[in-house]
Amino acid sequence: MAGACSMICLIIITIFIPPLGVFLTAGCGVDFWINVLLTILGYFPGHIHAFYLEYVYYHRRKQDPMTRATQRPAPGIYSDRVQNGGHSNRNYGTI
Structure with missing residues (x-):
């Protein structure tokens, strides 16, 4: 639920000020x-772009x-x- 709320807030911010959305x-x-x-x-x-x-x-x-690593x-x-x-992208503890 918190992820969806932050995404909606980010979309609203980006609608009004695109560079602020990119900065966040x-x-x-x-x-x-x-x-x-x-x-x-x-x-x-x-x-x-934003x-x-x-x-x-x-x-x-x-x-x-x-999947992210091979993309x-x-x-x-x-x-x-x-x-x-x-x-x-770091793998801590691996050699």
């Missing part, structure tokens, strides 16, 4: 600055770790956090 999902990296530029160039391209990032993030968040990176996304669905 991907952090302050290349994806954020690309979205700021797209939003300045036109409000609609900023929305497309919702694409959020879709990939939540889609990969639901996958099991083995190719999503095109046009530079944030490891989004590519991994918010999960770490």
Whole structure:
């Protein structure tokens, strides 16, 4: 239930301010600055980019770790956090 509520809040934030939605999902990296530029160039391209990032993030968040590890990176996304669905790629305790 908490995951659905946070997703709905993120969608509402992204509708009004696309770069803020990207910042909350991907952090302050290349994806954020690309979205700021797209939003300045036109409000609609900023929305497309923001919702694409959020879709990939939540889609990969639901996958099991083995599927995520073998999957190719999503095109046009530079944030490891989004590519991994918010999960770490590190395997602690393994050699």
